[in-house]
Amino acid sequence: MPENFQIFTARVLPADLQYDVEGDLTLLEAAEMSRIELPSSCRNGTCRTCLCMLISGEVTYTTEWPGLSAEEKADGYVLPCVARPLSNVVLDQPMAKAV
Ligand code: FES
Numbered sequence: 001m002p003e004n005f006q007i008f009t010a011r012v013l014p015a016d017l018q019y020d021v022e023g024d025l026t027l028l029e030a031a032e033m034s035r036i037e038l039p040s041s042c043r044n045g046t047c048r049t050c051l052c053m054l055i056s057g058e059v060t061y062t063t064e065w066p067g068l069s070a071e072e073k074a075d076g077y078v079l080p081c082v083a084r085p086l087s088n089v090v091l092d093q094p095m096a097k098a099v
Pocket residue numbers: 039040041042043044045046047048049050051067079080081082
């Protein structure tokens with residue numbers, strides 16, 4: 001296991017689903033590996049289908065400019081398909097479900 005390998009926990013409200021995000025997986029990829037379905041389409045940060053609110057925690061993006069305005073970022077919106085956690089995170093995504 002590489003030295004910088006990290007595992008963070010993602011919790012999704014209001015359904016209160018929880019999953020681990022390992023290594024450099026995005027929040028969307030890790031959810032799918034844990035059989036948790038989050039809305040998605042393009043998976044590259046442009047369509048905004050996956051847009052949801054980050055209630056707590058920090059993320060970084062795999063793309064230079066994900067399809068979010070600076071204002072939306074400041075308001076706490078994230079795009080899970082291109083977001084990697086930098087801490088444990090809590091998301092608000094009412095359409096999330098275990099599959
Ligand atoms: S799935 Fe398209 S922006 Fe995330």
